Amino acid sequence: MSSSRKPRKHPYLHLSQASGWNAWHTLTSVVLAVAIAAAIIATQGWGGRTAAIGAVLIVAVGMILYRVRRSLEQLVGHVVHVKHSAICAERHYIDVLRRVIKCVEARDKYMIGHSERVGRLTRSLAERLAFSPAECDTLQIAAQLHDIGMVAIPEHILTDAARIGADGFRAVKKHSEIGFEVLEPLESLREMLPAVRYHHERMNGTGYPAGLAGEDIPLSARILAVADAYDAMTHDRPHRSGMTAAVAVAELRRCSPAGYDPRCVEALSKIMCLPEGSEVHEVYAGVR
Numbered sequence: 001m002s003s004s005r006k007p008r009k010h011p012y013l014h015l016s017q018a019s020g021w022n023a024w025h026t027l028t029s030v031v032l033a034v035a036i037a038a039a040i041i042a043t044q045g046w047g048g049r050t051a052a053i054g055a056v057l058i059v060a061v062g063m064i065l066y067r068v069r070r071s072l073e074q075l076v077g078h079v080v081h082v083k084h085s086a087i088c089a090e091r092h093y094i095d096v097l098r099r100v101i102k103c104v105e106a107r108d109k110y111m112i113g114h115s116e117r118v119g120r121l122t123r124s125l126a127e128r129l130a131f132s133p134a135e136c137d138t139l140q141i142a143a144q145l146h147d148i149g150m151v152a153i154p155e156h157i158l159t160d161a162a163r164i165g166a167d168g169f170r171a172v173k174k175h176s177e178i179g180f181e182v183l184e185p186l187e188s189l190r191e192m193l194p195a196v197r198y199h200h201e202r203m204n205g206t207g208y209p210a211g212l213a214g215e216d217i218p219l220s221a222r223i224l225a226v227a228d229a230y231d232a233m234t235h236d237r238p239h240r241s242g243m244t245a246a247v248a249v250a251e252l253r254r255c256s257p258a259g260y261d262p263r264c265v266e267a268l269s270k271i272m273c274l275p276e277g278s279e280v281h282e283v284y285a286g287v288r
């Protein structure tokens with residue numbers, strides 16, 4: 001059975017299509033060149049043939065240059081369009097991942113809202129530590145998605161922490177690498193992906209997955225580690241109630257510099273010391 005649909009031509013296959021050039025343009029150019037040459041020969045006789053040939057060449061070169069310029073303009077337009085499409089696709093992918101994170105959190109009632117809160121607190125810390133607005137934007141998104149790798153961890157391991165055991169803990173420890181692999185294709189997050197990969201590293205080198213220590217741990221990961229720990233400490237868990245902000249900051253201070261970067265902990269303490277209604281309040285407003 002034959003199909004009436006014509007195969008679609010790719011716009012990049014033909015230069016004439018890409019530049020918008022057509023037979024009408026070619027005909028007009030040829031007519032123009034012939035007319036100029038004829039006019040020169042008519043006024044100067046056969047002796048003006050060199051000038052006529054020169055005029056034809058000028059028209060031909062002008063036609064080629066015009067065609068190349070149109071092609072380049074169109075090519076630039078296509079590149080801009082492709083880049084815009086890629087950005088839209090990435091945003092869509094990130095939105096999907098945000099929904100996946102919500103589903104992951106829904107498996108454990110104690111984790112609901114954790115990623116969103118950590119994203120906001122990480123941003124506040126990054127602002128305190130003089131990250132640029134663009135870096136803060138990117139880091140906030142990376143922080144919102146920092147536990148996306150948990151999607152690969154079986155539910156019974158996540159919800160049965162008391163019986164998790166060494167094997168279960170080993171499985172949980174894979175989530176930062178898995179999260180990194182899930183997010184790696186996202187060009188817009190590339191700069192802040194080390195935060196996802198290394199947010200469980202500790203300053204004394206006892207963390208995972210790589211056992212990095214001190215300044216070898218990217219600053220973005222040290223910031224995320226503090227925000228992640230603070231949020232975990234200040235919210236209820238099956239075996240304990242959430243700490244107050246003051247107790248949590250004191251505990252983080254106690255655990256630095258061995259565990260957490262003192263600079264990040266001090267940035268957090270400054271945020272928490274702000275009067276009510278300012279940054280602390282905004283960080284947690286409406287996210288439970």
Ligand SMILES: [Fe+2]
Nearest residue numbers: 146147199200
């Ligand atoms: Fe994590």
